[in-house]
Amino acid sequence: MSESQLLSVPEGLPEFVFVTCQVGAEQALRREVGRRFPQWRGAFARKGLVTFKIPLEDRPTLWLHPPELILARAWGFSWGVYRVEDLEQLRPTVVELVNRFGCKGLHVWSRDRAEPGHFDYEPAVTALDIECAKTLRQMLAPRVLKTWVGPGVVVLDVMQVDPGVWLLGVHRTTDCPTSRWPGGLSRVRLPEDAVSRAYLKMEEALRWSALPIRSGQWCAELGAAPGGSSQALLRRGLRVLGIDPAQVHPTVANHPHFVHIRRKARYVKRRIFRRVRWLFADMNVTPNYTLDVVEDIVTRPDVNIWGMLLTLKLTDWKLVDQAPRYIRRVQSWGYPVVRMRQLHHHRRELCLMAAVAPVEQLARRSRPRRTKDAPCPRRPSQTKASSASDSSAQDCVVP
Ligand SMILES: C[S@@+](CC[C@H](N)C(=O)[O-])C[C@H]1O[C@@H](n2cnc3c(N)ncnc32)[C@H](O)[C@@H]1O
Structure with a gap:
């Protein structure tokens, strides 16, 4: 990708951003955002997910230079939240987003269900997320959207908020590796002989x-x-x-x-x-x-x-x-x-x-x-x- 392509800001960026975090961190995250971006307004939220309405003039800077928020695990521009019975119903919006923003990456993950460690719960990309990613890839064929991408790539974000409720969005990856992991979830695995977490x-x-x-x-x-x-x-x-x-x-x-x-x-x-x-x-x-x-x-x-x-x-x-x-x-x-x-x-x-x-x-x-x-x-x-x-x-x- 050329530098001019890397640095161009697409038309029609939405005026909402989504930020995911550990369950329990939402309030502290809102305060962090309030300190750094007092002009952002809180919008739709669930445990582990907060969205904000942002001023129109902030969009280009946020696209090119996303801020590193301490409590944000993943973040991006939010296109909207959709309640569907079948993933197939997302097809028109997914295709529109891929075409409009030139997405080359696809990240699919689910909102955290609980605080980490609560009844042994560990945030992770689930088998269901991987299945849904497969379905979306088939939907988008012959285009190939990769999971693991380098910096400066536009990624389609598909996050399961609740069963049958999906948040669709886009973000541009940066030098920060977590922007290139689905939902900011690393793929490090605990070796069997590891002596502690x-x-x-x-x-x-x-x-x-x-x-x-x-x-x-x-x-x-x-x-x-x-x-x-x-x-x-x-x-x-x-x-x-x-x-x-x-x-x-x-x-x-x-x-x-x-x-x-x-x-x-x-x-x-x-x-x-x-x-x-x-x-x-x-x-x-x-x-x-x-x-x-x-x-x-x-x-x-x-x-x-x-x-x-x-x-x-x-x-x-x-x-x-x-x-x-x-x-x-x-x-x-x-x-x-x-x-x-x-x-x-x-x-x-x-x-x-x-x-x-x-x-x-x-x-x-x-x-x-x-x-x-x-x-x-x-x-x-x-x-x-x-x-x-x-x-x-x-x-x-x-x-
Ligand atoms: C969360 S555990 C560390 C886990 C460790 N990093 C591992 O890889 O398994 C916290 C450790 O801090 C140690 N600790 C607490 N106070 C300390 C101090 N003042 N100096 C050195 N170690 C301390 C405790 O003994 C305990 O083993």
């Missing part, structure tokens, strides 16, 4: 954030027991310092690239972080506690963490209102790139991603180098003086 959260967070972690690098996880996320990191070839007073599962504890430090994060000697490039946190403590501990680690002059993924536990949905404060705080440590999102596999928690530079730039720096003494990137706040007196300069050689 945290494996899923870590895999999804790594895919969403695109942090350029490389095999052989050191990372640390605060709150590592029983070890699912460390397992995911070890599988990607990282060397892991797992910090947790609790017991780590033997599968992880006995891994040759895992070191268990059986202490609370606050009481761990800071010098052990000198080789660490990536910091992860998943402690069941308040967001402020996590941020206090992390600040104490990453702001030391002899510590040089390139990027972080911090799980912030929401004891109360109102904590989401503090997001701008959390972001400013992390930026003040020398991490200009900060994003936050509630991921598909999250319970009542959020992921905060931070990096010392945009990930594409970090990826270039993080690549294994031929010259042994290549310097590692510094946080913008790290002064020349502190680097010069950095006794761990040798530790900063990219492995």
Whole structure:
């Protein structure tokens, strides 16, 4: 697709947008939207789904540069909600949408039925969603609409709101991978030997954030027991310092690239972080506690963490209102790139991603180098003086 096609705004975009979220997050999502877009008006809503009427003049910007809302799992322009007995009755509208907007992708999914974890409920693309997608594809043949598409592709959204009730819409995919997953639902699966569900959260967070972690690098996880996320990191070839007073599962504890430090994060000697490039946190403590501990680690002059993924536990949905404060705080440590999102596999928690530079730039720096003494990137706040007196300069050689 040419750049001009990529950047063109189609005629006739609807004046409603839909946003899906975890069941229970609707109010907090409305407040988040209210803070960022005070001119949007709440419209049709169900558990896990909120729609808004938007000003006409906002439509082109939203099409080209969709906002990253913390609590939005999926979002798009809403064409309307249809009550039908048979999917076939959607044919005229579906065909019109595909032709009008030049859809090349198709995402079919269902609204969440319950809060994640409630009676073991896990949000996911269901077998019925896959069946419906098949029927829609047959309806649209010989056109081929793919599920897994790249950035800048127009996707037809078909969401089952209730049995026989469908929301039809469109969105343009972006660099953010979640815009390319049906309903923002990742396809990460829990391996049979995973020692905890945290494996899923870590895999999804790594895919969403695109942090350029490389095999052989050191990372640390605060709150590592029983070890699912460390397992995911070890599988990607990282060397892991797992910090947790609790017991780590033997599968992880006995891994040759895992070191268990059986202490609370606050009481761990800071010098052990000198080789660490990536910091992860998943402690069941308040967001402020996590941020206090992390600040104490990453702001030391002899510590040089390139990027972080911090799980912030929401004891109360109102904590989401503090997001701008959390972001400013992390930026003040020398991490200009900060994003936050509630991921598909999250319970009542959020992921905060931070990096010392945009990930594409970090990826270039993080690549294994031929010259042994290549310097590692510094946080913008790290002064020349502190680097010069950095006794761990040798530790900063990219492995
Ligand atoms: C949700 S679990 C972590 C799951 C883990 N990431 C995994 O992959 O299985 C929360 C963990 O935080 C640990 N924790 C709580 N407070 C902590 C602290 N101050 N320092 C380190 N770990 C802490 C708990 O012991 C518990 O194991």
